[in-house]
Amino acid sequence: MKLYNYWRSTSSWRVRIALALKGLAxxxxxxxxVRDGGEQHKDTYRGKNPMEQVPTLELDDGTLLRQSLxxxxxxxxxxxxxPLLPDDLKLRAFTREAAEIMNSGMQPLHNLAVLERLRAxxxxxxxxxxxxxxRGLMALEAIAQEHAGRYLVADAVSLADICLIPQIYAARRFDVDLTGCPLLVQIADRVAAEPAFSSTHPDRQPDANKT
Ligand SMILES: N[C@@H](CCC(=O)N[C@@H](CS)C(=O)NCC(=O)O)C(=O)O
Structure with a gap:
């Protein structure tokens, strides 16, 4: 498989974490x-991902999968x-709720293309x-207060944590005040130290800090 991605992209990091948890090479x-106007906009990549975004996962048979979730x-x-979702159906719904808050309620609003438009x-x-x-962090803190165990939802790693660790990284990158979500930060910092999360951290990727 080939993963088209970018070191600092939170959506890319989600997929790297999932691949690491599954032990997949x-x-x-x-x-x-960013370089040269952004390689995501070049014809060669747009053919793989018409949204001109990372990540894209190319399977061994050439099938292209897009959208991190x-x-x-x-x-x-x-x-x-x-498994990346709990067996219990209600916990499953809470896990998806947390993932959706990040996937549709937070990340798209600080995506590069949106920030470029705001700047313009x-x-x-x-x-x-x-x-x-x-706003998203406050909603996630409420989920944590209600449903967290060792992880954001209950006691097993899930899709919620896969989204959370990159999201907290982005929040810190944008200097967002985290004092209102202490449990969330406590969980995120503990989970971030686990191998599937730490080995896939942006700073440890081959393209990290390359201009
Ligand atoms: N919902 C998409 C979001 C993908 C996305 O926004 N990717 C960003 C990086 S995190 C990107 O490629 N941005 C390029 C741009 O805005 O030009 C997913 O989960 O895969």
Missing amino acids: YDYVAVHL AIIGYLDEKHPSP ATMDEKAWTRHFVG
Whole structure:
């Protein structure tokens, strides 16, 4: 398999974590989102991902999978161990709720293309990001207060943690105030030290900090 991704992309990191949890090997193909106007916009990559975003997972038979949660869902169904969703149906719903808050309620609002548009409109992109990421973090803290065990939802690693660790990384990158979500941060920092999360950290990727 080949994973087209970018070291600092939170959606890419989610897929790297899932691959690591499943013990699956892959070739790392770096797509530089900034250099030369962004390699995601070049014809060669747009053919693989018409949204001009990372990640894209190319299977050995050439099939292209896009959208991090769809890719992770495929990996989880194809390689069920360890499961990335709880067996209990209510815990499953809480896990998906947390993932969806991050996938549709937070990450898209600080995506590069959105920030570039805000910059062009001379809007305060930092205030924007802090507002929307802060709002999402408060909702996640409420989920943690209600449902956390060792992990964000109950006592097994899940899709919620796969989204959470990159999301907290992004929040810190954008200087978002984390004082209102102490349990979330406590869980995230503990889980981030686990091998599947730490080995896939942006700073440990081959394209890290390359301009
Ligand atoms: N919902 C998509 C989001 C993908 C996404 O926003 N990727 C960002 C990096 S995290 C990207 O490629 N941005 C490029 C751009 O905005 O030009 C997913 O989960 O895969």
